Amino acid sequence: MDLILYAAYFLPLFILVMFIGRINAKFFLFFAWGIVAAIPVYLLEPVLFGAAAVEMPPVLVSLTITPVIEEFFKALPLLFLALPAAKLRDREILLYALASGIGFSIIETGLVASPNLLAVLTHSFSTALMHACTCGIIGYGIVLAGHFDRRAFMALMLGFYSLAVTIHALYNLLGSAYFGTAGFCIDLVFPVLLFFLLLLCYKTDIHALITSGKKA
Numbered sequence: 631m632d633l634i635l636y637a638a639y640f641l642p643l644f645i646l647v648m649f650i651g652r653i654n655a656k657f658f659l660f661f662a663w664g665i666v667a668a669i670p671v672y673l674l675e676p677v678l679f680g681a682a683a684v685e686m687p688p689v690l691v692s693l694t695i696t697p698v699i700e701e702f703f704k705a706l707p708l709l710f711l712a713l714p715a716a717k718l719r720d721r722e723i724l725l726y727a728l729a730s731g732i733g734f735s736i737i738e739t740g741l742v743a744s745p746n747l748l749a750v751l752t753h754s755f756s757t758a759l760m761h762a763c764t765c766g767i768i769g770y771g772i773v774l775a776g777h778f779d780r781r782a783f784m785a786l787m788l789g790f791y792s793l794a795v796t797i798h799a800l801y802n803l804l805g806s807a808y809f810g811t812a813g814f815c816i817d818l819v820f821p822v823l824l825f826f827l828l829l830l831c832y833k834t835d836i837h838a839l840i841t842s843g844k845k846a
Contacts, residue, residue, distance in 0.1 A: 641751060642732045642758030653725075660707060660726040664733020664761075667703040671734075674699055697798035701791060704734050704761065705768040712772045712783065720773045724832045727769030731762035752818065759821035760801050764794040766828045773832065797824070 643661070647653060675696065682691045707730060711723050735758035739750070771790030775783045801820065804813040 640736060641754045642735060642762070646728060646732055646762070656722075657725060657729050660729040661733040663707045664704060664730040664735070664765075665737055667706070667730070668734050668737035671699055671703050672737075693799045693802055696802065697795040700734070700761075701764055701768065701794045701798060704730050704765045705791070705794075708765070708769050708772060711769070712775060712787075720832050723769045723773055724766055724828065727766040728762040731765035732758050734765075735761040756818050756821055759825055760798065760817075763821055763824045763828055764798050766832075767794040767797070770828065770831055 678695050678699070679691050682695055705727075708723075708727055711726065735754070738761070739754045739757055768787070768790050771786045774790075775786050778786070801817060804820070805817045
């Protein structure tokens with residue numbers, strides 16, 4: 631039973647490997663970064679929580695500080711994919727972004743001390759998909775930057791980072807005690823819908839859409 635419980639923490643990784651099929655060394659590097667990124671996050675959060683708790687209630691702290699810090703550290707290695715020398719297909723950027731987010735989620739799920747297998751599986755699946763998708767959103771900012779003037783890179787990245795933080799905060803809010811069972815159910819469905827929306831975005835040829843729009 632214990633072995634099954636521990637394996638549940640790695641459920642998101644198994645799902646991702648099954649989804650993409652063949653994986654490479656870069657995938658594991660981004661996955662490993664997601665795990666490593668959890669270290670500075672969980673060292674910084676208590677310090678920032680303690681400082682911010684003086685000015686705002688604890689619930690508001692978890693809805694503001696947590697998403698900002700976690701999305702920043704998860705997405706750091708994605709910036710290397712934006713370098714001119716990093717010639718990658720859009721799908722590769724998505725996979726590496728998902729790997730980083732899932733690596734981070736495994737550590738977060740591992741901190742949930744519960745003997746209930748169903749609870750671990752549910753939390754593992756939902757949280758991992760959320761972390762993967764918010765990181766994928768930032769990766770999509772890099773994809774768009776490749777189709778626009780490089781001078782717009784910072785504006786695009788800031789916009790998509792803000793979107794990822796907002797979605798992360800919304801997920802945390804719905805999962806709080808304020809929304810009860812309804813919020814829990816939404817938190818299970820919302821990341822799935824977001825995942826398929828991301829797939830659609832990554833498969834859309836942005837350059838062709840822009841070109842056809844100008845011709846029209």
